[in-house]
Amino acid sequence: MADKRSSGRPFGKDSSLVRENYINTARSHFMKHGYSAASLATIAKEAGYTPTALRHYFSDKADLYSAVFAATANEVYPQIVQHLYSPTMAEAIEGSMTRMFHIDRDFPNYTEFLSRVPAELRRHPHLKDRVEVRENFTEFFYSSLIAMGRKTGELESLTDEFAIKFFRIAMQGWIYEGHYSNNVNLTTQTALVKLLQRL
């Protein structure tokens, strides 16, 4: 009796496991093929299900992509944000970049997926409103970082706007360039912390 499964969609606990399995398979698939060339049928097959079953969970490719984004961001963003509670801006930079470095080492698909999102958005603008949280997160993170530097007195020069833009450009540049060239290292982090001591 317990073994007998009714036909049709799985439900309950199983259902969220199936969903998670799809998301993890899809993340690797998007990494390997990019959004344009990714195929729902192939993702279903790689996950060990039928395309029909996959379509029960995700109505189309954009829907699946935004689900992968949400799952990945929910995993990564909180780990980065917690460093905004560091005592100093220098430690927040040090902590968040080290965290990114470790996530990249332990879950390379997560950070690489996130680093490629803006490139996919450029090519597929219809995905934009599905990952809105990304822009909000970025703005929140860098303005909080600068507010912190003001509070501790670490950052006295430059206007707020310039400071936010400068650190955003440098840290996002580190993320993009490191992932795209497959060379994520912490030398930029050291440089930024020393730079902050100069300000």
Added chain:
Amino acid sequence: MSARGRPKGGDSTQTKKKIIDAARLEFATNGYDGGSIMAIANSVGIAPSAVYHYFQSKEKLYTDVFEQTSTAIWDSVTPPQEAQTLLESMEQLLDDSRLLADTLPSYSDFLASLPIEARLHPEFSDLLQKRADYQDKTFRKLANIGIQSGELDFLTEDEATELVRSIVMGWFFERHFRQEEIPNSADAILAMFEHLLNSGKRKK
């Protein structure tokens, strides 16, 4: 009346150049997988077989577009010998890069999409190495200008190089992704170097 088949003689360099230009735009717009040899041939006004005559394969065509585009871009953004400060070199580099993106958008777009294409297609991984070589040459030079001027004299050469790389590429990619600069981002970079230049001078 034109003969059938491939063009001959002097036309050949001209045709090759036209194919490269069309391919750059096609790959920049549709990516490597989505890039169509048929579309490239159509825009040049030749048969697809003529494209293969000059470039053997799509892979070879992509590689040649990369070589030609990288040389054109990196030669024009290399800092001038006489630059004394990172502030002025950076200003020059941002201006040059902005001008190139405005006048030759397919060049910037092609180069911006290259690293991800290389991740998707391992056969292009050696292009990533070449890209790194171009970058290193320019960014190391900028780093040394900054160390000598006092702007970055608190960093090692490697640290200064990586910092410059992150700043320049961050600015470049953000601009590429949004198809416009993050407002005031270039001014923010320059304000930072101006501050470093002045505080470096004060220390001396």
